[in-house]
Amino acid sequence: MDVEQFRKAGYLAIDRICEYHHSLQERSVLSTVKPGYLKDHIPLAPPEEGEDFQVIADDYQKYIIPGLTHWQHPSFFAYFPAACTFEGILGDLYSSSITNPGFNWTSSPACTELETIVMDWAANLLGLSSAFSHTSGVGGGVIQTSASDSVLAVVVAARTRYLKDHPNTNLEDLVIYTTTQTHSVGSKAALILGLQLRSIEVKAEDEFSLREDALRNALQDDAKIGRKPFILIATIGSTSSGAVDNLADIREVVQDYPYLWVHVDAAWAGVALSCPEFRSVLHLQDINAFVNSICVNFHKWGLVNFDCSALWVRDRKKLTEALDITPIFLRTKQGDAGVVVDYRNWHLGLGRRFRSLKVWFVLRSYGVKGFQNHIRKSIVLTQKFTSLVNASDELSLVTRPSLALAVFRVVPKREGENQVTFSTESLNNLNRDVFARLSARRDIMLTQTSLNGIFCIRFAVGATRTNEGHIQDAYNIIVEEAKSALKTWKSALETCDQASNEVVAVI
Numbered sequence: 001m002d003v004e005q006f007r008k009a010g011y012l013a014i015d016r017i018c019e020y021h022h023s024l025q026e027r028s029v030l031s032t033v034k035p036g037y038l039k040d041h042i043p044l045a046p047p048e049e050g051e052d053f054q055v056i057a058d059d060y061q062k063y064i065i066p067g068l069t070h071w072q073h074p075s076f077f078a079y080f081p082a083a084c085t086f087e088g089i090l091g092d093l094y095s096s097s098i099t100n101p102g103f104n105w106t107s108s109p110a111c112t113e114l115e116t117i118v119m120d121w122a123a124n125l126l127g128l129s130s131a132f133s134h135t136s137g138v139g140g141g142v143i144q145t146s147a148s149d150s151v152l153a154v155v156v157a158a159r160t161r162y163l164k165d166h167p168n169t170n171l172e173d174l175v176i177y178t179t180t181q182t183h184s185v186g187s188k189a190a191l192i193l194g195l196q197l198r199s200i201e202v203k204a205e206d207e208f209s210l211r212e213d214a215l216r217n218a219l220q221d222d223a224k225i226g227r228k229p230f231i232l233i234a235t236i237g238s239t240s241s242g243a244v245d246n247l248a249d250i251r252e253v254v255q256d257y258p259y260l261w262v263h264v265d266a267a268w269a270g271v272a273l274s275c276p277e278f279r280s281v282l283h284l285q286d287i288n289a290f291v292n293s294i295c296v297n298f299h300k301w302g303l304v305n306f307d308c309s310a311l312w313v314r315d316r317k318k319l320t321e322a323l324d325i326t327p328i329f330l331r332t333k334q335g336d337a338g339v340v341v342d343y344r345n346w347h348l349g350l351g352r353r354f355r356s357l358k359v360w361f362v363l364r365s366y367g368v369k370g371f372q373n374h375i376r377k378s379i380v381l382t383q384k385f386t387s388l389v390n391a392s393d394e395l396s397l398v399t400r401p402s403l404a405l406a407v408f409r410v411v412p413k414r415e416g417e418n419q420v421t422f423s424t425e426s427l428n429n430l431n432r433d434v435f436a437r438l439s440a441r442r443d444i445m446l447t448q449t450s451l452n453g454i455f456c457i458r459f460a461v462g463a464t465r466t467n468e469g470h471i472q473d474a475y476n477i478i479v480e481e482a483k484s485a486l487k488t489w490k491s492a493l494e495t496c497d498q499a500s501n502e503v504v505a506v507i
C-alpha cells in the first residue's frame with residue numbers, strides 16, 4: 001500500500017467507523033454467530049499473492065462485525081464499561097503511525113516524557129497526593145496493559161523489598177493477602193510467581209469490606225505458624241458488587257505490620273475519584289496517607305480506549321530495583337546519570353506502546369469537567385435503575401448500589417410484607433432461570449455473580465451513549481423476564497413460614 005492508497009483506505013475506514021458508531025443503537029448488543037463461524041469464511045493459510053485492500057476492508061464489515069459483542073452499545077450493562085471515545089481512537093491512530101517501542105527515554109524522549117506528564121495529570125484529576133507524582137522525585141505513575149500486569153509488577157516489587165530486609169526468609173513462607181472479593185488478579189499473581197495466597201473472608205454484614213479484625217486475625221494466625229504475608233491487595237470497588245475495603249482499618253493495622261505492602265486495586269471504581277463528592281467513600285484520604293501503590297484502569301469507565309491501566313507507586317525505586325535489568329546494549333548516558341525515567345524498568349516487558357497520547361487527547365478534549373460529567377451521568381443513571389428496582393414488586397437489590405454498579409435479584413414480594421420467606425436455594429434457582437432468559441436475548445447484556453452463596457445479577461452502567469430511555473427499557477426487559485420465570489417457578493418455590501436463614505447486606 002502506498003501513501004495515496006493509504007489515504008483512500010484511511011478515509012474509508014474513518015467513514016465506516018463513524019457509520020458503525022452511528023448505527024450502534026439499531027444493532028443487537030450480542031452477536032448470533034456460533035462457535036467456529038469464522039473458519040467458514042477465512043482460509044486456513046494466508047494468501048500467496050497480496051490482495052486488494054478494498055476486498056480486505058469489505059471482509060472486515062462482512063465477517064468480523066457480525067461476530068462482535070458491542071461493548072459500546074447503550075444497552076450493554078455486562079462486566080464493566082469499556083471506554084471508547086473518538087479522541088482515544090485518534091490517539092491510537094497517531095500512536096500506531098509512529099510505532100515506537102518506547103522502552104527507554106532515548107528510544108523516543110516524547111513517549112516517556114508525555115507519559116510522565118499525563119500520569120501526573122491523571123493523579124491530579126483523581127486527587128492523589130503529590131507523593132504519587134513524578135514531580136515528587138520519589139513516586140510516579142506508569143501505564144500498564146492491565147490491572148493484572150499492575151498487580152504482578154507490584155507483587156514482585158513488594159517481594160523484593162521484603163526479601164531485602166529479611167534475607168533469610170524461606171520463599172515458601174511468603175504469602176499474598178487478598179479477600180474473598182478480590183478480583184482473580186491476586187490468584188493469578190500467586191500462580192505465576194509460585195507464591196501462597198490467603199483469601200481473607202469478608203462478610204455480607206460488612207458489605208463485603210475488609211475490616212480491622214479480619215485482617216488482624218489473619219496476620220496473627222500467620223505469625224504463629226511462621227508465614228510471611230508481604231503484600232495485601234485491597235480493593236476499592238470490587239468486581240462482584242463494588243465493595244470497598246476499609247482502608248482506615250487497614251491503615252490502623254499496618255502500623256503494627258510495616259512490612260505489609262498495601263496495593264489498592266481500584267481498576268473499575270478509581271476514576272470516580274475525579275469527583276470530589278465520592279472521595280470520602282472511596283477512602284482517598286487513606287490512599288494518600290499510606291498505601292504503597294494504586295491501580296486505576298482508564299480503559300474501563302475512564303474514557304480512554306483499551307488498553308490503559310494506570311499504576312502509581314509511592315516509591316518508584318521499589319519498582320525499579322525489583323525490575324531493573326540493564327544489559328550493555330540498553331545502557332544510555334541519560335539512564336546511567338539517573339536524569340530520565342526508563343519505563344522498561346517499571347513493567348514486565350521491554351517494549352511498550354505509546355498509550356499516553358490517547359490519555360492526553362481525552363483529558364484535554366473533555367477537560368476535568370467533561371470527565372466528571374461522564375462519571376456523574378453514569379451514577380445518576382444507576383440511581384434511576386435502583387429506584388425502579390426499589391419500587392418494583394419483583395426485584396430487590398442484594399447490596400447497596402456502588403457508584404455505577406447495582407446488584408439485584410428477583411425476590412417475589414408478598415402482599416403487605418417485604419420479608420423474604422423463600423429459601424436461598426429456591427431463590428437461586430429462580431434467579432438462574434431469570435438470568436438464563438436474559439442471556440438468551442440479544443438486545444441487552446448483563447452478567448451474573450454470586451455473593452456468599454446468593455446468586456445475583458449485575459447491572460453495570462458506563463457506556464457513553466446510555467441514557468434514561470435505555471435504563472427504563474432495560475428495567476422493563478428484566479421485569480418481563482422475571483415475570484415469565486416466576487410463572488414457571490411459582491409452583492416449585494417452597495415457601496416456609498420461618499424467617500429466612502439468609503444473611504443479606506442491609507440495604
Ligand SMILES: *Cc1c(COP(=O)(O)O)cnc(C)c1O
Binds near residue numbers: 269
Ligand atoms: C476489571 C478489574 C480487574 C482486571 O482488570 P484487567 O485490566 O483486565 O486485568 C481487576 N480488578 C478489578 C477491581 C477490576 O474491576
